[in-house]
Amino acid sequence: MGSQHTDDNLAENVSLSSMRSHELVDSEEFKRQGYMVIDFIADYYRNIEKYPVRSQADPGYLSERLPESAPNNPEPIEAILQDIQNDIIPGLTHWQSPTHFAYFPSTISTAGFLGEMLTTGFNVVGFSWVSSPAATELESLVMNWLGKMLELPKCFLYSSGGGSGGGVIQGTTCEAILCTVTAARDQMLNKVGRENIGKLVVYGSDQTHCGTQKAAQIAGINPNNCRAIATMKATNFGLSPHSLLSTILKDIESGLIPFFLCATIGTTSTTAVDPIGPLCEVAKKYGIWVHVDAAYAGSACICPEFRHFIDGVEDADSFSLNAHKWFFTNMDCCCLWVKDSSALINALSTNPEYLKNKATESKQVIDFKDWQICLSRRFRALKLWLILRSYGVSNLRSFIRNHVKMAKQLEGIIAMDKRFEIVVPRTFSMVCFRLKVETICDPKLHANTNGGTNHIEDPMNELNQKLLESINASGRVYMSHAMIEGIYIIRFPVGATLTEERHLHATWKLVQEHASTILCALGGNIIDHEREE
């Protein structure tokens, strides 16, 4: 039988170049180049403090350095690594720097790295159990291990005695929330009818991560039906169950249908904690799915002394944390547990003929493709398993405790300089501070509206924005900001893998110096008066 197209004869007339694909992982060359890259990365970590933490590259810098088209012929790894050193590293913002304090930490570890290497090496695609049983089974196992470390209620774990709970590794919290929103949406639409999709309402606070709003939009929820309930500094920016209740009641009165609440343990702006138990109590009355987003702070809950922050989780429907944030797991690894996996499966399963197999039909196995957005999936459980085994529960708790201890010390040090204010009490390992002087009346400052945010009106906010930009421009440290109740705050999360106490001291000294310079320019008298050291 002939081929449909004959034009690939052309291909055969083109003389095949010397290389065939099976040479692509030639053992000796794989080892030689592999060692070389291991050395390169080890050197990178050793030298990381030499680089400006926030890249100083200008927009478009790379297109000026690299060619416009791919090369026709092979180039040696040595040349490529040289270009990475010369052209890529200057464009990196060094998340692994011990003085990278922007956003939240993106932790690493040798075990996490090795786990990724093995995942990449095996390169199996674990969509169904049969497509690599170990990928599915190790994932179930480590999600149970981690679930037990967090003292998650048994209903979130896989049990040999039945039950439909369990954990699954997603890429990020955005993905995890999109899956749970979709499951919750379909569960509700099955009750009230699909035609009511436009009436569904999602709840969160004004501190909830933007990923929830985005997930709701992707899932077809009317953007007008996403409630960001106001929180207050007085209650440490936790979502009030009373506010939730009154918002729900108002929506129901308007003919809308509440269906999803995202409660947060450790918000992005200030690591605020929503009271899960009381929130679930309200939500349950209205059949609302409660997701607990503990992306950053969830890791702390492996320490018994922090576990109380997720008290009440037994009444929630799903819970997630990002092991790639504060659990020493290289990107990406979001751990999601659900109580009722059938809700996920009903919303996300597909069953095309080309994937049918006996194992699936036996109903004795999990096919994780039905627990996530994508079909294909990497064997991410390996890195989590390596981390848990290489360090053990006791060291992992120590790492977390040491970060919290350092943050506590930092909080004390900052409090000693009366020019600064700690804006909200520290809960985990992040300190939120700002420069606060009694009066500012410098017209130069008011004239200088150099972008960055739209909410800079208060001169104190402008002052802090200027301070932050000045610190970051130094290249010695990178921090980021948030805005709460109209107050511009500088966030200082401790938790990068390489951070030691000395880095905190050096960073704080730098902040003080930049503050002095800025205040000096405004009229120095107040400064020495207010500073106590």
Add this chain to the structure above:
Amino acid sequence: MGSQHTDDNLAENVSLSSMRSHELVDSEEFKRQGYMVIDFIADYYRNIEKYPVRSQADPGYLSERLPESAPNNPEPIEAILQDIQNDIIPGLTHWQSPTHFAYFPSTISTAGFLGEMLTTGFNVVGFSWVSSPAATELESLVMNWLGKMLELPKCFLYSSGGGSGGGVIQGTTCEAILCTVTAARDQMLNKVGRENIGKLVVYGSDQTHCGTQKAAQIAGINPNNCRAIATMKATNFGLSPHSLLSTILKDIESGLIPFFLCATIGTTSTTAVDPIGPLCEVAKKYGIWVHVDAAYAGSACICPEFRHFIDGVEDADSFSLNAHKWFFTNMDCCCLWVKDSSALINALSTNPEYLKNKATESKQVIDFKDWQICLSRRFRALKLWLILRSYGVSNLRSFIRNHVKMAKQLEGIIAMDKRFEIVVPRTFSMVCFRLKVETICDPKLHANTNGGTNHIEDPMNELNQKLLESINASGRVYMSHAMIEGIYIIRFPVGATLTEERHLHATWKLVQEHASTILCALGGNIIDHEREE
């Protein structure tokens, strides 16, 4: 200023164990363990043919081997690697085996592996340009490189002269389609009003990948409004523009609103090709977004002789291929190009205060968080860049051509054995065949309905299912099936990185032997008569 919670004092009373997190990437230990894992993976590739291709593990095998909880104390890497050898590898289905022919290839290369190592080592989170300029800029650059290799029209590329097209790396095609469905949905709802979400209709053929249906469901499209338009063997399972048109007209007549079409270049079942140009012509009249899913076959289009398969792409709105399928890029790497990035951005952007920065506000940079579902993202462009540079365009074309050449030879060999039928003409590097004997009247075969699919009624289908299961159970090869027009076919895609001609010959010999055994059991006379070799 004190802390809100004092219970973390407990942590300080617990004596910190000896390890601090900054020791987690200790240079010497990182190198020692890194080399060890490099060696481990090199050995794995060297020995890969010793393992059964499809894992022979039983459901639950791993829970019997591993403990139920994480260890309290550290364990050495040597012990962990030993457990991977003993407990994990037996549970892997070896996608890198040269005789793994199931699903589609999941290719690898040394350059792809090194790229992943660097991504994992730097571990930057490139959601915004400022969070790592090189991550965004290299991605734009390599997407232009690859776009040029595919001769994509300029409207899909980044241009210094403006225009809003460009490429972005997603995890998988499912993700890419979900993004484009969401963009198309919002574009249409902005015209017709949000309340009409229930009327939106998605189009594909009965050969379209299940990811489109799933994406539509996640995006809140009524599952009843997903059209899987019938295709025919007579037209090689391509979607007919006439059928599309009549389906659209019928939907419009029913008051529905067409908005999205997924056309496929290289379907999963048979690598069928939908005629993009004529389909776009129909779709354009009705304002339908056309996405071209070239997940597997797109890679072939870097060879001029295959480029014609995507003729007409200039009229589509988006185009994607999975570099992790047939472009030697370790998982995951789906390349998506769009003509109008503002449609993506309008649907997917978020702009929380804590991510605001000057670069974004200057509008001179791309923030890829607004081009995808998730906020966080890995620096995937590195591996694609390493592949393009390490092998060069000319070798990459050779690899593809060699696979196609091998598939063509295979097609010829299969055609020589008259017991077999090549069910559809080969287009790229996959051969679809089945065992076809004149009469089957064995009651044993009919009694043996051992699961696997629900559509096995035809005894010929049952015979082929039995053959496939027998081949796969041997452990020497792994193939998968599809069902087209009621015919059960065995798929034989050539394209795994390590496959050489000898593996195809050995595999085919194995298929013939298993066929002989099965046919023998049915009554051997017909066999020798029909076989010609």
